[in-house]
Amino acid sequence: MANDLNDIDLWGNLVKGNRIALNSIYSSYFSSLYRYGMRMLQDEDAVRDCIQNLFVHLWVNHKKLPPVNNLRGYLISALRNNMINFKNVEGRFQKVDLEANEVFDLKFSVESAFIQKEEQTEQVRQLSQAMNKLTPRQKEIIYLRYFEELDYAEISTIMDLSIKGTYKLSARALEALREVLNIDKMMLLAILLSLKN
Amino acid sequence: MTSKLYHLFQTEDFLADDDFLRFVKYSYPDDVIFWSNWTEKSPENIQAYRNAVIQLKLILSDSEIVVSPSLRENLLADINASINQFERKRKRKRIRTIWLSGAASIILVATCLSWYFLSTVVVRADYAEDLLVHLPDGSEVRMNKNSTLSYARAFNWKARREVSLDGEAYFKVKHLNLTPDQIKRGELFVAVTNGVAVQVLGTEFNLKDRHHKTNVTLIKGKIQVQSKKTGRQYMLRPGELIDFDQEGVTVQKTQTAEAQTAWLSGKLIVSQTKVSDILQEFEDLYGYTVIVDNPALLQKKIDGAISIRSEESLLFTLKNILDVDIKKEGKTIYLKNRN
Numbered sequence: 278m279a280n281d282l283n284d285i286d287l288w289g290n291l292v293k294g295n296r297i298a299l300n301s302i303y304s305s306y307f308s309s310l311y312r313y314g315m316r317m318l319q320d321e322d323a324v325r326d327c328i329q330n331l332f333v334h335l336w337v338n339h340k341k342l343p344p345v346n347n348l349r350g351y352l353i354s355a356l357r358n359n360m361i362n363f364k365n366v367e368g369r370f371q372k373v374d375l376e377a378n379e380v381f382d383l384k385f386s387v388e389s390a391f392i393q394k395e396e397q398t399e400q401v402r403q404l405s406q407a408m409n410k411l412t413p414r415q416k417e418i419i420y421l422r423y424f425e426e427l428d429y430a431e432i433s434t435i436m437d438l439s440i441k442g443t444y445k446l447s448a449r450a451l452e453a454l455r456e457v458l459n460i461d462k463m464m465l466l467a468i469l470l471s472l473k474n
Numbered sequence: 475m476t477s478k479l480y481h482l483f484q485t486e487d488f489l490a491d492d493d494f495l496r497f498v499k500y501s502y503p504d505d506v507i508f509w510s511n512w513t514e515k516s517p518e519n520i521q522a523y524r525n526a527v528i529q530l531k532l533i534l535s536d537s538e539i540v541v542s543p544s545l546r547e548n549l550l551a552d553i554n555a556s557i558n559q560f561e562r563k564r565k566r567k568r569i570r571t572i573w574l575s576g577a578a579s580i581i582l583v584a585t586c587l588s589w590y591f592l593s594t595v596v597v598r599a600d601y602a603e604d605l606l607v608h609l610p611d612g613s614e615v616r617m618n619k620n621s622t623l624s625y626a627r628a629f630n631w632k633a634r635r636e637v638s639l640d641g642e643a644y645f646k647v648k649h650l651n652l653t654p655d656q657i658k659r660g661e662l663f664v665a666v667t668n669g670v671a672v673q674v675l676g677t678e679f680n681l682k683d684r685h686h687k688t689n690v691t692l693i694k695g696k697i698q699v700q701s702k703k704t705g706r707q708y709m710l711r712p713g714e715l716i717d718f719d720q721e722g723v724t725v726q727k728t729q730t731a732e733a734q735t736a737w738l739s740g741k742l743i744v745s746q747t748k749v750s751d752i753l754q755e756f757e758d759l760y761g762y763t764v765i766v767d768n769p770a771l772l773q774k775k776i777d778g779a780i781s782i783r784s785e786e787s788l789l790f791t792l793k794n795i796l797d798v799d800i801k802k803e804g805k806t807i808y809l810k811n812r813n
Contacts, residue, residue, distance in 0.1 A: 299557075304550075307541070307546050311539070311541050316539070325549055328549060329549060333557055385532050385533065385535050385536065386536075387535070389535050390528075390534070392528055401528055408532065408533070426492070426495065
């Protein structure tokens with residue numbers, strides 16, 4: 278997941294105050310940002326506002342932007358902060374535990390997975406059920422890893438920014454998941470990390 | 475890619491492999507060929523591979539959210555519109571800042587200029603202190619003790635060089651005029667006191683104004699003296715002097731030009747001068763009050779030259795000429811008749 282040379286150029290030009298670079302970055306990453314945003318908020322107007330905020334903010338502060346290794350990771354992280362701010366403002370009057378009742382809209386289904394009939398075993402079904410029981414944060418980790426193809430270092434940077442409070446996923450559920458899924462060690466580690474915080 | 479030991483991979487290793495992910499996710503032709511070749515060799519871990527494929531397909535089973543092109547374009551337009559608005563505001567702010575800082579610098583410059591053009595330089599020679607002052611035009615002023623000279627800071631910019639004097643001073647005015655029939659701006663030099671205004675081009679003269687009595691003595695050149703009280707004008711030639719009383723009227727005196735400028739060499743030349751006048755001079759120069767117990771003494775007249783270089787020498791001379799005892803108490807001096 279090395280940074281695209283093109284991305285480095287675009288980012289450098291944006292820092293120098295090039296509007297075309299900003300538009301190019303938008304064109305390259307709008308789809309990713311929109312999809313991720315919709316899975317987080319399930320509210321098109323809100324996602325739209327947050328993306329707009331993000332890009333206007335990038336322009337207004339272009340002189341102060343830090344150097345960036347992975348532009349996709351940076352933008353997703355920035356959008357995530359924007360969305361958390363958005364929810365904070367929205368929930369100003371009713372102090373809700375944002376992290377706890379949040380939804381990350383990611384479903385797993387054996388039927389739509391292009392898995393051949395003979396491979397749709399009971400084990401696979403159990404796996405799918407277990408995965409659907411993952412917390413929103415865990416689903417988010419999976420999404421960022423497999424849909425956005427970010428590496429674990431980037432994912433933990435993104436998640437650490439906002440992980441607070443404790444997630445209660447029973448140890449039993451986690452154990453079951455590991456058994457059926459033979460889950461990737463690193464991913465399990467990431468999930469455990471997110472649980473600890 | 476071929477360098478990876480895929481035949482040793484567990485399910486989790488496949489799931490962590492980016493190349494494997496790309497194959498399952500996008501099925502690029504190159505990847506499909508690679509992996510079908512790999513499976514045809516029936517590796518021992520083929521089951522782990524199959525599990526990984528199924529798990530990955532399950533993970534990726536949720537369909538991607540559809541992005542409408544019009545939303546993408548509209549949002550970009552909105553972003554650019556609000557950036558443009560921001561830029562216009564920033565520009566207006568910058569222009570305002572430029573205007574404000576411009577106005578501030580103008581005020582600063584104006585303040586400096588008005589200070590320069592309106593303020594006055596004041597030089598004071600204290601009691602018992604002689605001073606030599608160089609004016610901005612190159613003229614020299616030797617100031618006698620207890621005298622104050624003031625002139626505009628922008629001395630050279632004025633239509634005429636003008637100084638005012640309280641006390642006594644000897645002026646060596648630099649001659650700036652080359653064509654006598656045409657006097658240009660700044661060439662005329664004017665020395666003003668309480669009682670007179672002395673107009674010159676370039677000369678040497680002594681000017682004294684104390685206790686509302688004025689004396690002007692010309693050494694070199696030509697000057698015009700105007701009494702401020704009467705408005706009358708007098709032309710002086712070298713060696714001539716003129717005295718004015720409190721009403722600005724000229725009074726006849728027996729003093730010579732030499733006597734008037736003797737202070738420059740630290741002397742007081744007197745001829746038939748009353749003791750009271752000499753004591754007045756001493757008071758003026760050194761800042762004492764002199765009290766004489768015998769009023770008759772004050773009317774006594776004296777001739778000769780007295781050193782005024784220091785108060786001690788002056789007092790010593792007075793003591794001998796007047797035959798008195800001298801007692802000093804602070805700034806008061808008592809002259810007591812010797813019996």
